[in-house]
Amino acid sequence: MASTVIGVGITIEGEITTEEDVVVHGTLRGKLETKEHVSVEQGAVVEADVTSNTLMLAGTLTGNVASGERVDLQSSAKLVGNVRTARITIADGAQFKGNVEMDV
């Protein structure tokens, strides 16, 4: 399935709404909404509220996260913002500041 890729070096300022996977290597400011998976790769900078089913974070994210299923923070991740999800994993070394709200 084709997905949306924000490549290295690209900057999107605005809003992305989609129904497919989103891979961020570059910079995104604004809002990101998908029904599928979001991966924020190492080196990526996201300053946006992210809504997704699952989120894999290896880069930097500033903003609130709402993921239906799960959120995974890799060791290189840096997250400033509140997380609302069903399951969350935080790897050793990940930087995180914010509230976690796990839906029971």
Next chain:
Amino acid sequence: MADVSVIGSTSRVRGRITGPVDLEIQGFVEGEVAVDGDVVVEARALVAASIQARSIVVRGAIRGDLTVEEAVILEDGARVVGDVRAQRVVIAPGAFLRGHVQTAGVDTPRAVARGQTASRTARAPEALRPAMLPPRPAATPRPIERPAVVRAPVAQAPTRTLEETRPAMKTEVLRPSPVPKQAPPAPVVPALKKGTKGTFKKKM
């Protein structure tokens, strides 16, 4: 892989996309695109944005101006409403374009006479098949408007000196309008001239 950015087919981006990279648009983009790379607008893409890029290949729909360093290639199925500025502009058979086109070699269309601009823009993609010429008239309404501004004073100057020649001038003015098959621009030109002449008559 990471170098190519893709806006997927179900994606909607509203805002600004910038960067020194290539971009492939399959979905919906609204706002502004300014990249220093190659942009491909795929068949089902809808773009309501001005695009600046090194080159653009269009198979989908764009509403906005294209400002490109190298080449704009409108392939079969492309629908573009907006001005196109590029070194080279390629319009393939089956592509649709409405807007002003400017290629390399015609930097000052106002200074150049009507016929010359038309021939030069036609010459630019000379290597291309003649089948590409039909879309070109659709792209020329604006070049026509510019010479029209030049024509107007020419028509007015003699009317001041020789009133008898007015009918002749009118017929001359009216002649070019039926010749090109572009209904919208043609009526506008005579309508303007009639109005301006009328005011001049009253003043004199």
